[in-house]
Amino acid sequence: MDAVLLSRIQFGLTAGFHFIFPPLTLGLTLVILILESIYYKTDSDLYKKISNFLIKVLGLVFVMGVATGIVLEFSFGTNWSNYSRMVGDIFGAPLAAEGVFAFFMESVFLGLLVFGRNRISRGMYLLSAFLVFFASHLSGLWIIIANSWMQTPAGFALEGGRAILKDFFAAVFNDSMLIRFLHTIMGGWITGSLFAAGIGAWYLLKNRDQETARPLITIALWIFIAISLLQFGSGHGHSVQVARTQPAKMAAFEALWHGQNGAPMSVIGIPDPDQKKTHLEIAVPKLLSIAIYFDPEARVQGLDEFPEDDLPSIVLSYLTYHGMIGLGSLFALLAVVSAFLMLRKKLFETRWFLWILVLAIPLPFIANELGWMAAEFGRQPWAVYKVLRTSEAASVVVPAWQILLSIIAFSVIYCLLFAVFLKILFSIIRKGPEKITLGYVGE
Amino acid sequence: METLQILQIIWFLLIGALFIGYSVLDGFDLGIGILLPFLAKEKKDIIALFSAIGPVWDGNEVWLLTAGGALFAAFPHVYATVFSGFYLALMLVLFALIFRAVSLEFWSLDEQRRSFWKWSFIIGSALPSFLFGVALGNVIQGIPLNDKMEFTGNFFTLLRPFPLATGLLGLSAILLQGCTYGALKTEGELHDRTVAAGKIIVIIYALLLILSTIISGIVIPGSLSNISAWASTIVVLVALVITALRIDKKNGLIPFFMSSLSFIGLWGIAGSLQFPNLVRATNGSELNLSIYNTSSTQLTLTVMLIIALIGMPLVVGYTIYAYRVFMGKVKL
Numbered sequence: 001m002d003a004v005l006l007s008r009i010q011f012g013l014t015a016g017f018h019f020i021f022p023p024l025t026l027g028l029t030l031v032i033l034i035l036e037s038i039y040y041k042t043d044s045d046l047y048k049k050i051s052n053f054l055i056k057v058l059g060l061v062f063v064m065g066v067a068t069g070i071v072l073e074f075s076f077g078t079n080w081s082n083y084s085r086m087v088g089d090i091f092g093a094p095l096a097a098e099g100v101f102a103f104f105m106e107s108v109f110l111g112l113l114v115f116g117r118n119r120i121s122r123g124m125y126l127l128s129a130f131l132v133f134f135a136s137h138l139s140g141l142w143i144i145i146a147n148s149w150m151q152t153p154a155g156f157a158l159e160g161g162r163a164i165l166k167d168f169f170a171a172v173f174n175d176s177m178l179i180r181f182l183h184t185i186m187g188g189w190i191t192g193s194l195f196a197a198g199i200g201a202w203y204l205l206k207n208r209d210q211e212t213a214r215p216l217i218t219i220a221l222w223i224f225i226a227i228s229l230l231q232f233g234s235g236h237g238h239s240v241q242v243a244r245t246q247p248a249k250m251a252a253f254e255a256l257w258h259g260q261n262g263a264p265m266s267v268i269g270i271p272d273p274d275q276k277k278t279h280l281e282i283a284v285p286k287l288l289s290i291a292i293y294f295d296p297e298a299r300v301q302g303l304d305e306f307p308e309d310d311l312p313s314i315v316l317s318y319l320t321y322h323g324m325i326g327l328g329s330l331f332a333l334l335a336v337v338s339a340f341l342m343l344r345k346k347l348f349e350t351r352w353f354l355w356i357l358v359l360a361i362p363l364p365f366i367a368n369e370l371g372w373m374a375a376e377f378g379r380q381p382w383a384v385y386k387v388l389r390t391s392e393a394a395s396v397v398v399p400a401w402q403i404l405l406s407i408i409a410f411s412v413i414y415c416l417l418f419a420v421f422l423k424i425l426f427s428i429i430r431k432g433p434e435k436i437t438l439g440y441v442g443e
Numbered sequence: 444m445e446t447l448q449i450l451q452i453i454w455f456l457l458i459g460a461l462f463i464g465y466s467v468l469d470g471f472d473l474g475i476g477i478l479l480p481f482l483a484k485e486k487k488d489i490i491a492l493f494s495a496i497g498p499v500w501d502g503n504e505v506w507l508l509t510a511g512g513a514l515f516a517a518f519p520h521v522y523a524t525v526f527s528g529f530y531l532a533l534m535l536v537l538f539a540l541i542f543r544a545v546s547l548e549f550w551s552l553d554e555q556r557r558s559f560w561k562w563s564f565i566i567g568s569a570l571p572s573f574l575f576g577v578a579l580g581n582v583i584q585g586i587p588l589n590d591k592m593e594f595t596g597n598f599f600t601l602l603r604p605f606p607l608a609t610g611l612l613g614l615s616a617i618l619l620q621g622c623t624y625g626a627l628k629t630e631g632e633l634h635d636r637t638v639a640a641g642k643i644i645v646i647i648y649a650l651l652l653i654l655s656t657i658i659s660g661i662v663i664p665g666s667l668s669n670i671s672a673w674a675s676t677i678v679v680l681v682a683l684v685i686t687a688l689r690i691d692k693k694n695g696l697i698p699f700f701m702s703s704l705s706f707i708g709l710w711g712i713a714g715s716l717q718f719p720n721l722v723r724a725t726n727g728s729e730l731n732l733s734i735y736n737t738s739s740t741q742l743t744l745t746v747m748l749i750i751a752l753i754g755m756p757l758v759v760g761y762t763i764y765a766y767r768v769f770m771g772k773v774k775l
């Protein structure tokens with residue numbers, strides 16, 4: 001097989017697996033910070049118990065993120081060495097900055113959260129909770145800066161085939177960075193809040209840990225309600241940015257075969273690149289033009305206006321993008337029902353809805369992955385949009401069989417780790433906030 | 444000297460400093476990991492040792508990530524050449540680090556597979572500890588490169604006598620870090636076993652240093668006339684002598700600082716032999732990857748320097764704070 005394709009498969013697998021964990025980390029640190037703030041103010045042991053429980057989970061999630069994250073930083077050198085040579089002048093700095101500004105802080109203060117409850121003052125503990133929250137988001141910011149630069153490169157010039165930094169702040173604040181950061185962070189909050197609320201719902205359904213489950217659900221679900229609804233706004237903003245800065249990508253997301261005035265928005269369908277049409281499509285007339293330009297007659301560029309060599313896979317882009325939006329819509333629906341039940345004070349007794357909350361836990365993870373896939377599939381065939389093709393980015397000295405070997409090894413290792421991760425996660429949840437202790441066994 | 448040249452030299456030193464931070468700090472938790480089967484006789488010993496490194500190991504590993512990121516940003520060609528050229532070896536390091544990262548947590552929470560996670564921590568610590576030194580030995584002795592800065596050897600090119608010797612030397616330095624930190628944090632029989640191991644390792648360490656020096660005289664022309672390398676060697680040896688003399692005394696901080704100093708000395712030797720090169724080519728010095736022909740631009744190096752000057756003092760500050768919080772013997 002082709003070494004470039006194999007390296008893409010490896011990056012997709014390892015980054016996709018890694019990306020299960022950081023969004024959950026973001027959401028959990030937010031819930032923990034709120035719980036610790038309440039504990040600090042009220043001195044109520046109840047909130048301390050709930051927080052300890054989530055810190056235990058966070059510790060587990062965090063090591064999975066660390067273990068799988070280091071692979072990605074190395075992989076630019078191992079599998080994408082041409083990429084590293086071409087854009088290292090720009091791309092390396094945010095990765096280094098992530099370490100310097102964020103990851104040190106996150107690791108050190110998480111150590112204090114997990115092991116330091118009885119060693120530091122309550123104020124210092126609250127500060128640690130805040131710094132873990134702050135640093136995990138800052139860490140996300142630097143990674144998003146690097147990632148966004150690949151989508152909407154800025155602040156550079158091409159010299160001798162290499163991208164040379166000309167303006168650091170222009171590179172950092174590239175066209176897609178802020179909105180992508182907002183959208184990704186909110187995805188993490190949705191993930192973490194529904195995760196926490198779902199666990200609480202499971203306790204209520206099992207008639208256990210009622211005392212801790214109720215406040216946990218209340219706090220987490222209100223976050224979920226607010227962010228799920230707001231996420232529509234950030235998603236909309238992100239789409240508008242894509243349409244303006246990466247029109248070929250938007251055309252692929254919508255499978256808009258022909259450029260037109262008053263373009264429709266595709267809701268569902270099966271795109272067929274051979275016949276250049278979308279089968280069984282349901283589309284809302286003029287909505288795409290309205291959404292992007294706030295003008296029902298505005299012109300939107302179609303796939304026929306771009307060279308075929310510059311287009312991504314339309315099927316993958318369309319399906320992942322629409323899958324994400326579908327799930328996002330479902331979260332908004334869940335949010336509305338949750339808000340209704342909460343305001344009527346019936347949520348804790350509505351068993352069918354509690355079950356839905358439990359069963360919905362995995363869905364935000366899937367939405368995160370689909371959104372990420374849509375962004376990266378849609379960027380193809382470019383590694384750096386309109387600057388460097390993916391086919392020219394890979395290492396030249398690594399033989400295909402070695403990459404195949406490492407793909408097999410990563411797959412086996414990650415399956416094993418994920419199975420054990422789930423088993424441990426379930427055992428923590430089964431133990432529950434009443435029985436959980438921080439630190440290692442017996443400490 | 445031009446500004447760019449000064450920045451390139453600064454980044455040579457800063458990346459060295461990051462690797463020193465990694466060696467000294469993650470060195471002790473790697474070392475404790477490898478020594479686990481020799482030190483821990485019962486479950487409470489394992490808990491004591493894990494509790495000694497539990498709150499800090501992860502922050503320690505960030506030094507490696509940051510050093511890797513800084514190398515990428517400051518000398519992208521070196522990062523690209525070495526990481527793609529040493530592909531299989533680096534994959535082994537990654538698999539080891541993955542297992543290592545999860546195994547403390549998994550050991551504690553996955554009771555049925557305790558011995559699996561214990562051994563995954565031991566092997567996951569041992570493999571990188573050895574391979575880091577092998578990799579460094581290779582870039583010091585030199586590797587075959589072409590005029591596009593690409594590695595033209597294979598996996599077995601990497602397994603020559605000098606890199607193997609430096610691999611063992613690095614491993615022994617890491618083991619000694621494990622002993623001196625372990626001695627600092629433990630009590631009773633566990634402490635005594637740690638000290639006993641340290642006394643043996645310090646001798647092996649010194650012998651490996653002498654062996655590596657002899658081989659370097661054969662395979663690296665001019666290495667024995669490098670004055671700053673000799674000065675660094677003397678620092679290492681003096682630090683080792685003090686470590687050996689003080690390791691069973693009450694104040695455990697001195698041996699820990701001395702073994703750390705010996706590690707800094709090792710990096711001093713490596714840096715002295717290498718400067719201004721980062722990767723030597725075995726097939727002609729015009730193919731060497733130096734700080735001058737592989738670096739990023741002046742603007743990038745400047746931006747990175749500002750980032751480091753703002754960020755690293757903070758890192759050092761709160762790292763010291765965290766170590767102070769967890770200071771003293773582990774109490775179970």
